[in-house]
Amino acid sequence: MAAVALNNVTKAFGDVEVIKGITVTIEKGEFVSLLGPSGCGKTTLLRMVAGLESTTSGSIFIGERDSTGLPPEQRDIAMVFQSYALFPHLTVLENVLFPLRMRKLSARDKQVERARAALELVQLLHLADRRPRELSGGQQQRVAIARAVVSEPQVLLLDEPLSNLDARLRENMQEELIQLHRKTGLTTIFVTHDQEEALSLSDRVILLNGGQIEQVGSPSELYSKPGTRFAASFMGSTNLLDAEIVPHGDATAANLAGGQILQLADGPASCGPGTVMFRQEDIQMCPSSATSQLKGVVVTRIFLGARVRYVIDLDGQAIRCLAPTDKLFEVGETVGISVPVERMRVLRD
Numbered sequence: 001m002a003a004v005a006l007n008n009v010t011k012a013f014g015d016v017e018v019i020k021g022i023t024v025t026i027e028k029g030e031f032v033s034l035l036g037p038s039g040c041g042k043t044t045l046l047r048m049v050a051g052l053e054s055t056t057s058g059s060i061f062i063g064e065r066d067s068t069g070l071p072p073e074q075r076d077i078a079m080v081f082q083s084y085a086l087f088p089h090l091t092v093l094e095n096v097l098f099p100l101r102m103r104k105l106s107a108r109d110k111q112v113e114r115a116r117a118a119l120e121l122v123q124l125l126h127l128a129d130r131r132p133r134e135l136s137g138g139q140q141q142r143v144a145i146a147r148a149v150v151s152e153p154q155v156l157l158l159d160e161p162l163s164n165l166d167a168r169l170r171e172n173m174q175e176e177l178i179q180l181h182r183k184t185g186l187t188t189i190f191v192t193h194d195q196e197e198a199l200s201l202s203d204r205v206i207l208l209n210g211g212q213i214e215q216v217g218s219p220s221e222l223y224s225k226p227g228t229r230f231a232a233s234f235m236g237s238t239n240l241l242d243a244e245i246v247p248h249g250d251a252t253a254a255n256l257a258g259g260q261i262l263q264l265a266d267g268p269a270s271c272g273p274g275t276v277m278f279r280q281e282d283i284q285m286c287p288s289s290a291t292s293q294l295k296g297v298v299v300t301r302i303f304l305g306a307r308v309r310y311v312i313d314l315d316g317q318a319i320r321c322l323a324p325t326d327k328l329f330e331v332g333e334t335v336g337i338s339v340p341v342e343r344m345r346v347l348r349d
């Protein structure tokens, strides 16, 4: 059974429609990310699921219940915000107890037991008597998460909960979130604008663009099979080359803007103007004397430790390439570039 179902949901602020007809189902126990650039509507959509923002049209089901018009407290959800929103005058334990007390969810001693279990889940039981100001940012966020999961909601909503943490702490918290999800099995919707974070945490990613769904898929589907130019460029370090796709025997070839020709695996169905996509880690570089699909000139070389990043000028289009360090190429050198045919995709704009 679906844990959350959005049916043609829209949201307008005044005359401006910011959510434009979203239909998607989230299964029980799934960890789903809402991903997209700033302003695409991630937070608005999450707040609509929470009941903090009204729905202009369409419906939102949480479990079997049509929750479209219900206030937040009747939706059986819990939300964690970017700002931890802890009560400063209450101890850690009292903060986590708060939702249980508000909703009178169980007897008093049972409540304490549940709050302590939630704190143990985020490994903070030993700090139960401290006040929020005596905790680090990461610890405060873990208290906020314990407070959200203590009432065992049907759905956990997380709005960029890690964005205030520094890079290392953020990585630790990502691992903790994965473990928390594994232990609790809570259906989770996670808002982020960070594609790496979405890929590493989620069972499925919902990529939004301008208030609409651009693509939905598993992290590996989104990364290796983006359906559009927007999805490809948003999902990571990708080369996108303008081309005219033409028949070439049983397959096709791409006539690139500068006149070079690239053999493709796609069938004739993809002929016409298009974009050829390949990732920087899939490029093989070789000296210009060797046989290669394309030739370009090295413009920049940056040493990254384990690998070297090159920018290569291909008749006016810049190509980014991640290469091993065993054979180095010089800035200004003409080099050969090849990409395995199965690693190239043709995208429609």
Ligand SMILES: Nc1ncnc2c1ncn2[C@@H]1O[C@H](COP(=O)(O)OP(=O)(O)OP(=O)(O)O)[C@@H](O)[C@H]1O
Pocket: 013, 018, 036, 037, 038, 039, 040, 041, 042, 043, 044, 045, 193
């Ligand atoms: N209360 C509001 N009144 C008017 N417009 C709003 C309101 N809240 C959000 N918007 C607009 O709706 C659009 C979507 O905003 P939203 O905050 O959902 O985007 P987002 O994808 O979460 O962005 P970010 O990653 O920057 O937080 C934006 O254009 C924003 O300006």
